[in-house]
Each structure stands twice: as C-alpha cells, then as structure tokens.
Amino acid sequence: MNVLLLNPNTSTAMTELMLGVGQRAAAPGTFLVPRTAPRGVPYISTRTEAQIGGAIALEMLAEDHRKVDAAIIAAFGDPGLFAARELFDIPVVGMAEAAMLTACMAGRRFAIVTFARALGPWFEECVRSHGLWERCAGIRMLDSAFRAVSEVGTEKEDLLVELAMRAITENDADVLIFAGAPLSGLAERVADRIPVPVVDQVVAAVKQAEALSALRLRKATAGTFRRPDAKPTTGLADVLAVRLEHRDT
Numbered sequence: 001m002n003v004l005l006l007n008p009n010t011s012t013a014m015t016e017l018m019l020g021v022g023q024r025a026a027a028p029g030t031f032l033v034p035r036t037a038p039r040g041v042p043y044i045s046t047r048t049e050a051q052i053g054g055a056i057a058l059e060m061l062a063e064d065h066r067k068v069d070a071a072i073i074a075a076f077g078d079p080g081l082f083a084a085r086e087l088f089d090i091p092v093v094g095m096a097e098a099a100m101l102t103a104c105m106a107g108r109r110f111a112i113v114t115f116a117r118a119l120g121p122w123f124e125e126c127v128r129s130h131g132l133w134e135r136c137a138g139i140r141m142l143d144s145a146f147r148a149v150s151e152v153g154t155e156k157e158d159l160l161v162e163l164a165m166r167a168i169t170e171n172d173a174d175v176l177i178f179a180g181a182p183l184s185g186l187a188e189r190v191a192d193r194i195p196v197p198v199v200d201q202v203v204a205a206v207k208q209a210e211a212l213s214a215l216r217l218r219k220a221t222a223g224t225f226r227r228p229d230a231k232p233t234t235g236l237a238d239v240l241a242v243r244l245e246h247r248d249t
Helices: 012-025 047-067 081-087 097-104 117-128 147-154 157-171 186-193 201-215 238-244
Strands: 003-009 031-036 070-073 093-094 110-114 136-141 176-180 197-200
Touching: 003 012, 003 047, 003 201, 012 031, 012 201, 031 047, 031 147, 047 070, 047 081, 047 117, 047 238, 070 081, 070 097, 070 201, 081 093, 081 097, 093 097, 093 197, 093 201, 097 110, 097 176, 097 197, 097 201, 110 117, 110 157, 117 136, 136 157, 147 157, 157 176, 157 186, 186 197, 197 201
Parallel strands: 003 031, 003 070, 070 093, 110 136, 110 176, 176 197
Antiparallel strands: none
C-alpha cells in the first residue's frame, strides 16, 4: 500500500520530519510517498496561506493520485481537503481531521496545543468546519518567538507541555493534540509527562488512511462529494485541467 504524504508547505525539513514519524507508525507493507509543495510558503499559518496551499495541494494530487492508494494532506488545518475528496477517487485524509476524530474516540473533549498565536483563528475555523467545536476544550498557543520553525517542537518542548497541562486542569481536556507539522513526533516524546492520552497528528493520519483504504469504500456518484461535471478551464496547471475537464476518462 502506497500513501501520498503531501506537504502543502515548501519546507522539506517538515516533510522529512513527518515522513519519519509516519513511516515508523505505518503497518508492514505500507509505504509513505513524500511530496513537498514546489511553491508557496515555508509553513502555512493564515487563511490566505491556507487557500494558496490548498490550490497547490490539488495540483500535487492531480499529478500523483493514480500512483497511490490513499493520500494525506499533511498540514494541520487541512487546506484543500474537501475539494480533494470531491475531485479524486482515492481516500484523502486531513491531518487535523484524523487527529481530532481519533481524539474523540479516546475521550469526551480534546484540546489543541500549537506553536504560534497566528494559527489560532485558522485552527478554530478548521475545528468548526469539521463539526467538532463542541468536542474541543480549547486551543492553546505559544506566545513567544522561536529560532527556527522546523525545530520549535524541541526548542519549546517544556512550554508546550505546560500549555497542555493547563488545558487539562483549566479546561477539563480529556485528550491532547499537538498541532502543526513542526510538532510531529512530540506526542511520543512527552506522552509520559502528560496524564491524558496524546494523539500524534501524523500517526493518526497514517492509520486513518490505512483503514479507509482497507474498507474499500466506493467513490460517491451522487451527493455533495461526487466528482463535479466537466467544465472548461483557462490557465490552470495541465494535470489539474485534465481532471476538471474530464479528459482523463
């Protein structure tokens, strides 16, 4: 089984970090195929950047969707996720949605801890778009500068654990999620310091992708996630235009 690990950020260091975490968690015979956005921003942290990253994610999926069994949009916030599910036939997993749904099976309410205040509004909108705000105990964000985003999980580990503990004691969180690609792998390192389950976003996404592929659910031909009717395009990347215009059928 091949799973596309699609990073809509341009940071190859983040891709390598998530690849290592995800491949260690993958079942025997599951192979992650890493891809990094060829253009955009090093890490997505605003609505504007998410819109750009989502469009680039669709282009990347158009290039590779026939080569893999499932795909992961590897950015917390899931840019382009719903559009990808509408347009492509393979299971497409969002890292945020996978982490949150997994957390819902481990406790009543989950809290999200992340590394930058700018991420808060976008993450809240992501939680709401998935219909999970009632299950969210809150979003905690670091409020201090860091040296390099790719190393923030290590540099700010103690502060992130402190935020997690505050979410448990002050917001009654039953489960914790460390959110954002740079925090991949942090859950495993600090799980024994936190008295509730801690979900790793990448691990959850890999296991959900494996499960959806094994279920062999059919692609919708009716309803809101059926493939859109063919429509002419202008100026789009050719691989995406082919998919939108149904020139691949």
